[in-house]
Amino acid sequence: MTDTARNADTVAASAGTDRGIDGDWVSRLADEVVVEAKRRGMDTIVCASGISPSGPVHLGNLREVITPHLVADEIKRRGIACEHIMSWDDYDRFRKVPFGVGVDESWNQHIGKPLTSVPPPPGSAHDSWAEHFKAPLVDALTRMGIEFRGISQTQQYTSGAYREQILHAMRERAHIDEVLGRYRTKAADPAAVVAGQAKKLDADQEAAAAEAAEGSGAASEDDGTAATGYYPYKPYCDVCQRDTTTVTAYDDETTALTYTCACGHGRTVLLSESNHGKLVWKVDWPMRWAYEGVVFEPSGVDHQSPGSSFVVGGQLVREIFGGERPVGPMYAFVGIKGMAKMSSSKGGVPTPAEALEIMEPAILRWLYARRKPSQSFDISFGQEIQRLYDEWDALVRKVTGDSAQPGDLAAYQRASSTAAGELARTPHPLPFRTLASVVDITTGHDDQTLRILSELDPDDPLASLDEARPRLTCAENWVDTQVAAEDRTRVRAEPDAELLTGIGESEREELRVLLEGHADPALPRLDDAWSLDGLTTQVYGVPKVLRDIEADAKLRDPELSKAQREFFKLVYRLLIGKETGPRLPTLLLAVGLDRTKALLGH
Numbered sequence: 294m295t296d297t298a299r300n301a302d303t304v305a306a307s308a309g310t311d312r313g314i315d316g317d318w319v320s321r322l323a324d325e326v327v328v329e330a331k332r333r334g335m336d337t338i339v340c341a342s343g344i345s346p347s348g349p350v351h352l353g354n355l356r357e358v359i360t361p362h363l364v365a366d367e368i369k370r371r372g373i374a375c376e377h378i379m380s381w382d383d384y385d386r387f388r389k390v391p392f393g394v395g396v397d398e399s400w401n402q403h404i405g406k407p408l409t410s411v412p413p414p415p416g417s418a419h420d421s422w423a424e425h426f427k428a429p430l431v432d433a434l435t436r437m438g439i440e441f442r443g444i445s446q447t448q449q450y451t452s453g454a455y456r457e458q459i460l461h462a463m464r465e466r467a468h469i470d471e472v473l474g475r476y477r478t479k480a481a482d483p484a485a486v487v488a489g490q491a492k493k494l495d496a497d498q499e500a501a502a503a504e505a506a507e508g509s510g511a512a513s514e515d516d517g518t519a520a521t522g523y524y525p526y527k528p529y530c531d532v533c534q535r536d537t538t539t540v541t542a543y544d545d546e547t548t549a550l551t552y553t554c555a556c557g558h559g560r561t562v563l564l565s566e567s568n569h570g571k572l573v574w575k576v577d578w579p580m581r582w583a584y585e586g587v588v589f590e591p592s593g594v595d596h597q598s599p600g601s602s603f604v605v606g607g608q609l610v611r612e613i614f615g616g617e618r619p620v621g622p623m624y625a626f627v628g629i630k631g632m633a634k635m636s637s638s639k640g641g642v643p644t645p646a647e648a649l650e651i652m653e654p655a656i657l658r659w660l661y662a663r664r665k666p667s668q669s670f671d672i673s674f675g676q677e678i679q680r681l682y683d684e685w686d687a688l689v690r691k692v693t694g695d696s697a698q699p700g701d702l703a704a705y706q707r708a709s710s711t712a713a714g715e716l717a718r719t720p721h722p723l724p725f726r727t728l729a730s731v732v733d734i735t736t737g738h739d740d741q742t743l744r745i746l747s748e749l750d751p752d753d754p755l756a757s758l759d760e761a762r763p764r765l766t767c768a769e770n771w772v773d774t775q776v777a778a779e780d781r782t783r784v785r786a787e788p789d790a791e792l793l794t795g796i797g798e799s800e801r802e803e804l805r806v807l808l809e810g811h812a813d814p815a816l817p818r819l820d821d822a823w824s825l826d827g828l829t830t831q832v833y834g835v836p837k838v839l840r841d842i843e844a845d846a847k848l849r850d851p852e853l854s855k856a857q858r859e860f861f862k863l864v865y866r867l868l869i870g871k872e873t874g875p876r877l878p879t880l881l882l883a884v885g886l887d888r889t890k891a892l893l894g895h
């Protein structure tokens with residue numbers, strides 16, 4: 294382990310588990326939640342997330358989970374009992390067949406059934422649609438150190454756990470209808486609200502907004518109004534299993550509920566016995582706030598417009614269920630750079646599991662921890678990920694060097710650890726862009742990769758590739774999946790004889806100095822410069838020493854810069870047949886000494 298990593302451990306450990314972390318949005322929200330829980334006289338604070346596993350749960354929906362996670366985690370760090378519950382809205386109706394998840398239009402026949410009653414895509418290891426999309430998210434959350442108690446709403450409804458609440462809501466249906474009526478005229482189209490709040494949505498953001506609405510409860514669900522009267526409960530049909538039902542009569546005394554279904558079936562059931570249906574979303578959500586005693590639950594902008602479920606729910610929880618609305622900040626959408634392109638080609642927005650293929654868990658946490666929920670941001674799977682790793686490494690250096698600002702330090706601590714301990718980290722973290730270049734060139738040959746990575750810094754070599762993982766694995770996955778074939782680097786098999794013959798005398802001299810060195814000003818032979826630092830000085834030094842400038846001199850000279858660029862182009866062309874490529878020192882290490890010499894004509 295490097296000193297950097299060791300120091301980082303110490304800093305994170307010193308965050309402690311009884312006093313929390315200061316100075317960021319998470320600690321301020323936690324303050325508010327703790328005060329609210331005290332006012333309510335609660336022993337264990339409940340923070341909640343709700344996820345509808347209606348398709349791949351994407352990175353935008355991760356904010357629904359990670360915001361309560363961070364707040365709950367901060368409360369736990371303070372030594373206060375706290376639980377993060379995850380409501381799986383898997384009893385929601387299957388609304389549409391998502392594109393690109395490997396099912397054909399025959400799945401249309403399942404629209405209207407509970408997500409747990411829809412078969413999974415072909416080849417799935419899971420029993421249902423809901424389980425199929427839940428499982429990879431649970432796995433990703435575990436890898437990110439996010440602890441929660443999952444609550445299946447299918448389990449809750451079908452076991453009769455909400456029986457009293459349902460019967461109560463039916464008795465109070467006129468009251469509920471009246472509350473909803475206060476907002477119906479103010480209700481706005483969720484898409485218009487989103488557009489109004491986040492002006493100038495580009496194609497990527499619009500796609501993200503649409504996807505987020507799909508995965509975060511029932512944005513478009515009806516509120517129970519029908520020509521036959523207002524009923525806050527919707528049965529699933531006993532014949533076709535769909536919710537294409539209409540309640541036509543209800544008797545408060547006997548709890549006899551009569552419904553008809555679009556399939557032609559019609560029936561009377563006793564609500565005191567039947568467990569085959571659910572409260573409509575706008576009533577279901579506040580019912581559960583009261584049932585679980587939720588003190589903190591954020592929601593997306595689509596849920597917080599006038600007449601939206603969060604606002605109406607605040608009235609219903611108090612007037613109908615005798616509970617209180619949670620502290621619930623609005624969170625902005627997370628955009629994915631290049632998503633519009635991905636959506637049309639792959640049919641989906643990246644999921645947390647896909648992000649973890651190319652990002653260390655701490656870095657993925659950091660993206661969310663460092664910004665207030667109200668700030669939107671983009672996640673890039675493209676070239677920018679290299680800068681993201683650079684920024685993270687710079688933060689780690691600041692933290693270990695004791696020069697991090699309080700806000701930066703807090704974000705670092707929340708990213709790299711939880712109240713339960715440290716997240717797994719890469720023992721020997723090398724720069725991501727270097728790893729990506731090396732992987733690109735070696736095309737994943739482990740022996741060659743280990744040789745090159747060990748030569749980067751001969752004073753601190755890698756004993757095995759495992760020391761560079763999981764970051765190295767992330768770089769491998771990124772190069773495999775995100776770097777276009779035409780951007781890959783292919784080292785020439787044979788020297789470019791034509792180019793070598795055609796170059797001028799000065800270029801020939803540059804190549805000779807690169808390989809054999811220079812006496813005064815001094816530059817070593819290439820063999821003796823064989824490390825990342827050594828080669829950096831070497832390649833920049835060649836045009837310098839040929840102009841009587843010391844190789845390590847720091848100066849700005851446009852003429853010299855131009856000469857360096859021309860020289861690099863020549864070397865790139867000779868090594869990989871292109872004028873640009875990975876950073877030259879990395880490329881040289883990757884190509885290896887003997888092959889470099891051969892390709893440069895010696």
Ligand SMILES: [Zn+2]
Nearest residue numbers: 530533554556
């Ligand atoms: Zn039916």
